[in-house]
Amino acid sequence: MREATFLILTALADEPRHGYGIIQEVAVLSGGRVTPLPGTLYAALDRLVAQGLVELSHEQVIDGQLRRYYRLRTDGRAELARQTERLRQLASAADARLRALRPSHA
């Protein structure tokens, strides 16, 4: 899974968000490193909806502006958990190797 896709799933983990809300949340989660542009965001959302990981939650029209909110589906939550666990394992393995290297460099 691409990093941007993982971050979008993570952004939707706690509450439904609209497009701009997802972009803002992804930027916060990545420390400003990743800021998806609209074309990229909606292509990813289309893909996630097609895969059954994300769904439309509700729509709002505020001051004539259409807001569509998206939320994680059960499968999306499970996929996010699976990816998180995979990344945790990878991070732990890398961390263990780095710890093992430190004494020899000291």
Next chain:
Amino acid sequence: MHRWLLLAYPRDYRRKRGPEILETVHDIAPTSRGARVAANLVRHGLRARLGRPASRSVVVWASVFTVACGLFAASFGTWLTWLGSRPLDHNELAAAVSQLYPDKQVSHIDKDDPPAVFMIYGSPLSWSFASELLFGDGGEYSLAGLGASFEQLPADSRPRVLAELRQRLQAAGWDYTEEIHSNSYDCIPDDPRCDPSSIPSNITLYAQRGDNILEVHINADNTTPKMDFAMTRSTPWSAYPAGVVAFVLGALSGWCLFGWVSRRTEGGHPLAQGLARFLYGFAMFLWLAPILLSAPLMLSHHLSEPHLRWHLPWEWLGQPTMSLPFLLGCLMLTLALGLAALPYRQPADQTLAHS
């Protein structure tokens, strides 16, 4: 402006997603560069239009095919205009030579007009030349010309002949280029017997008057005839707009065709998808390799000496010298089209971008 950029997306997609995307674009406007957002929308819109929104390379492949189709169509368009150009007239060559050298008798002059605009081995193209055209001799397919020659130089030395020729061309209303000096033959540079300064050289000069181009050769001393003339037609003016229009039409057709095949094969059986990719990739290799080989050589040649007429566009594409790979590429693409035309079941979980 972004509303216009949404035109890169398919119409159905625009209807469903357009307002939402525009709102998001509006929201991020204060913090994002407009050009970056625009490029992002066009890129993803074109991917969606080609039926592969998740593909990072589909737009590049479609563009390659589009440009190739445009170039071949432009060549075809200019070829058609050449076929409609004014036929060569042997009387015009006779008049031109006698006007330049009224006091000299030519040893040879063509007295028949060429039967076609383009010839191969002195004859119009016909099925009997199919093997020559396909198996490496396609370069012989070239513009027809008329010739005349002098057995003896019309003056006592080659520099004097050249100086007089320039004066006579100018007096007769011809525009001419700088002369080109070229060796009659080459020798192996490392060979001790090779002395390039001792090799006899030929002099070539091009002149144009109206739609006639006159190529004059003052040959090396050991060559007969000593001086010869070749008359050909200049590029018809209609070739330029015809080339541009044909390029646009060919490119549009190529884009639409690629999009259709891409949409039809996406989501199909993996074997069919793999086969379609292989056929496309191999066809592009067969089409583009001759272009990538020929175009730089032609450009180098074009810049190295004066030209009154651009080389014919298909020669820049390596055609018809490489007509066999071109035809094989066409065959591959036809098979890919056939593969795409096969009936197949649309995936149930179709995304918005596919619709």
